Amino acid sequence: MPTDSPSHTSGSKMIDVARMAGVSRVTVSRAISHPELVSPETLAQVQAAIAQLGYVPNLNAGSLATRRSRIIGAIVPTLSNAWFAETMDGLGEVLEARGYQLLLGQSRYRDAGEEALIDTFIGRQVDALVLTGVDHGDAVRRKLRAFGKPVVETWDLTDDPIDMVAGFSNEGAGAAVARYLAERGYRHLGFLGAHEHRANKRLAGFRSEAARLGLPDIDTEVVAPPSTIDDGARMLRVLVTRSPELRAVYCSNDTLGVGALLACRQEGWAVPGRMAVVGFSDLAIASASQPALSSVRVQAREMGRQAARMLLARLSDVAGTPMPAVADLGFSVIGRESS
Template sequence: MAKRIGAPAATSVSSSSSASGLRQPVRMSDVAQAAGVARVTVSRALNYPETLAPATLAKVLDTIRRLGYVPDLTAGSLASARSRIVGAIVPTLSNSWYADTMEGLAAVLGPSGYHLMLAQSNYHPRAEAGLVDAFLGRRVDAIVLTGVTRDRGVRGKLRKLGLPVIETWDLTDSPIDTVVGFSNTGAGQAVAAYFGSRARLRIGFIGAREERSLKRLAGLNRGLAALGAQPAHAELLHPPSSIALGAQAANSLLRKQPDIQGVFCSNDSLAAGALLECRRRGWDVPGRLAVIGFSDLAMAEASYPPLTTVRVQAREIGRQTAQALLRRFGGEPRARHQRILDVGFEIIERESA
């Protein structure tokens, strides 16, 4: 027997049960009837709330909550050609700097009625290409990528579609659409100059075999060459990074190159591992070996000794990415300066270097 929803008789709505006994979902027309408004008014309350009078909006939203109505986003996207979903691909969820970027992205998109759909590529270009296709199949309104080195087929496909695409965590002069990040190569050069200013020219590098880490290494070597020094001795690891991997890599590097004066790690987790290895050996930091990390995670300041690191505004990357998307969704013309958004970086000097 149908159960009566608690509402005034003139606007009551019944929820029916199917032959299987499962309760049927509340429809938009049910909300409209219960609220005493037209169906289009309910639609506007969900998609364009600013177009309704406050009293009307409050009445509709209260009815939605009371009835437990869940909007059919698929139907809405077919009607409006908008899914209000942004697809984002990150290499891994185990590194907090990518999580910070996603939080910054969601914090700006959410109040504007957009939802974030997140996927992990595990640093595999082929997996990333498949995820791009999966997002396109779900008719997302935009795609956010990590990094800028892409498969040519993926780049060509996204350019032809004209979908808003934001590449992040790096810079390029020729983005698919828009890029929000910083120069990884420039960061490496800045670290080389920092070491050079302290007369440390025999340098090691610990980092992952992935594009942004390798760009930091390339920048480091470019900076060392400008100082007349030899290229860095590199220990390259398979991502994702960890403190344990950092300690293992530091042990390997220091066995092969015991006379190096400094080591640049492509992230703070690896640098924390390098600090632990120095303590295990009884080496003074920075007297015997200077250590520099990358990202400025919370652990950097709490490390022993406190870690000198390259600070990157991970959350700001997410915020600026979301703001760029909202401008695109709003139809704002894309000026040349808006295609490349540089959030910059800075070296935070602490006791480890």
């Protein structure tokens, strides 16, 4: 058996799997450790034999020999928001097809929480890391560069990634919404957001572009993340009380946007006659809302898939076309009834 072959933890042995599948023991080992190097037909035979025999490989044995755990660590701010879930689903989909497993942690929007998870994942000898956002302290950036394994940052862009980045410009998205609303004749704009790095960048782009267009200063209302529908409704009422001239709001996520629509319905404010509302991330709930919520569409699932492809290109032992270090997936403003 090759040195990188996984041992077993069940009664069946690798030779039993090989006999049932009609292949060599080396092929079984390769199908477990490097499925991308085995033909789909052979892989299916081996997997069927493994399932029938109840064979469970001990992956630690292989990782000690190859220095590969075949585990990818990923950190998201929260598991309660669908947009991060879509990215992780896309990431896992591509990784699992190549024999890698996803180990997921949530930082709860705390820098200290992210750093603790990074330490844990590095200590667990993960093969690569996927992070949400590009805003990390100097100590964390030094630690990740010393890690020596692939790192992909997502949900934002930067000219100075730790290693690689797959995302879009949050500032650019905010600026695009300001232009969109201004083109429709709205001048008095507001912003509802969660107080975190990426939402703050959306606000910065929104405010900067509004100023460039000669619009009045943006009034804002923010809440600690994760934000809820109730937060959106409450925050819009606060904003309108403070700034009665307000005619349009940009919300840093669709959850807040749906909350803003709820407040308008409860208060009898016509949408968009009295108040226009634009969200962010274009979840399914946006188009299903009444009225349908305008939003900024980002490629959340494709972001995860792209991150996986970038990691796999670096982890592969087979030479291929090099992946770019920066992948800009872009965004688009989707106009609907609410604006």
